[in-house]
Amino acid sequence: MKSSRSAKTLAAAAHEAAVKEVMTTPKPGLVDAEGRGCHEDMDCAMFIKSAEAIAPFWEIQAEAGLSLLPPKEALAKLREAGAEAELAMFRATGGINTHKGLIYLMSLLLYGAGFAAAAGGGAARAAEAASLVVRGSVASELASLASRPPDRPLSNGEKLFLAHGVTGIRGEAEGAFPSVTRHGLPVLRKSVASGASENDAGLAALLEIMAVCCDSNVIHRSGFDYWKNIYPPLVAEARRKFDPLRPDYRPLRELEKKFLPLRVSPGGAADLLSCTYFLYLFEKI
Ligand SMILES: CC(C)(COP(=O)(O)OP(=O)(O)OC[C@H]1O[C@@H](n2cnc3c(N)ncnc32)[C@H](O[C@H]2O[C@H](COP(=O)(O)OP(=O)(O)OP(=O)(O)O)[C@@H](O)[C@H]2O)[C@@H]1O)[C@@H](O)C(=O)NCCC(=O)NCCS
Numbered sequence: 001m002k003s004s005r006s007a008k009t010l011a012a013a014a015h016e017a018a019v020k021e022v023m024t025t026p027k028p029g030l031v032d033a034e035g036r037g038c039h040e041d042m043d044c045a046m047f048i049k050s051a052e053a054i055a056p057f058w059e060i061q062a063e064a065g066l067s068l069l070p071p072k073e074a075l076a077k078l079r080e081a082g083a084e085a086e087l088a089m090f091r092a093t094g095g096i097n098t099h100k101g102l103i104y105l106m107s108l109l110l111y112g113a114g115f116a117a118a119a120g121g122g123a124a125r126a127a128e129a130a131s132l133v134v135r136g137s138v139a140s141e142l143a144s145l146a147s148r149p150p151d152r153p154l155s156n157g158e159k160l161f162l163a164h165g166v167t168g169i170r171g172e173a174e175g176a177f178p179s180v181t182r183h184g185l186p187v188l189r190k191s192v193a194s195g196a197s198e199n200d201a202g203l204a205a206l207l208e209i210m211a212v213c214c215d216s217n218v219i220h221r222s223g224f225d226y227w228k229n230i231y232p233p234l235v236a237e238a239r240r241k242f243d244p245l246r247p248d249y250r251p252l253r254e255l256e257k258k259f260l261p262l263r264v265s266p267g268g269a270a271d272l273l274s275c276t277y278f279l280y281l282f283e284k285i
Pocket residue numbers: 039075078079080081082083086097098099100101102103104105107108155156157158168169170172213214215216217265267268269271272
């Protein structure tokens with residue numbers, strides 16, 4: 001009997017997760033159904049267009065896992081399809097970076113979900129299998145940064161690693177997505193089970209992720225000291241005040257008002273919310 005967790009169904013779940021993320025509203029500093037947050041160059045329609053442009057590449061990533069390709073052999077295949085997805089994204093957005101981080105994260109998670117579907121297991125198994133693809137390669141990739149030739153400029157995340165040892169998206173993936181499996185996903189599951197709407201459960205999950213993830217977008221936009229000392233108590237206050245079961249969005253709107261002057265955008269947390277939605281859908285397939 002054909003597994004209901006086929007490459008097609010996994011790819012469809014990845015696309016649905018990316019759309020759910022951008023539609024979750026109101027997200028502080030981020031693009032959503034109401035507005036642009038701290039982004040002058042992106043809006044909801046662009047994110048939807050970008051998600052549709054990268055969707056055709058999800059199936060190949062899932063297939064690599066479903067075929068139980070060993071992690072290190074899978075890396076080259078995932079990288080190739082990921083690079084093509086990135087090109088498709090930039091074509092669709094006119095060169096704006098909407099989902100570069102998500103392409104990396106979701107490619108790994110789709111491999112992991114395919115592997116878990118074939119070998120047996122749920123969200124935790126999928127995240128663990130995903131992390132094995134990049135385990136070890138992150139350290140060597142970051143170690144080579146200091147000797148990077150001048151014609152290949154460092155990215156925001158790479159600069160932050162050299163300056164502060166921040167591992168950002170790479171550390172999250174290599175660590176088996178702890179902000180998702182230990183924080184975002186349990187909050188999403190519990191909130192929905194208690195009767196919250198999926199949108200409001202997603203907002204609660206986002207705040208939980210913002211409180212724990214090492215978001216290189218926040219750091220490169222507002223500075224390491226702000227991210228270390230000012231950002232955490234602001235997020236904690238919104239987390240304390242926002243109840244997905246009795247949704248009053250004022251704490252989220254007040255947080256966005258504090259973010260706007262500094263262009264603070266938790267884009268990394270937004271990507272991890274997409275990953276949270278994906279694993280939530282994966283468990284229900
Ligand atoms: C591994 C790569 C994806 C790393 O790429 P790169 O080094 O170029 O990027 P970084 O600067 O390291 O940031 C990566 C993006 O990842 C998101 N992110 C940040 N922190 C985290 C975290 N802790 N956990 C998860 N994800 C995180 C974030 O991406 C989102 O935000 C971007 C949009 O926001 P914006 O502020 O507009 O971003 P910019 O355009 O950079 O800023 P402005 O100029 O506008 O101010 C968007 O990308 C969202 O997705 C970070 O930006 C990559 O190098 C890689 O290896 N790719 C290979 C191809 C591939 O994907 N292969 C498949 C898997 S092997």
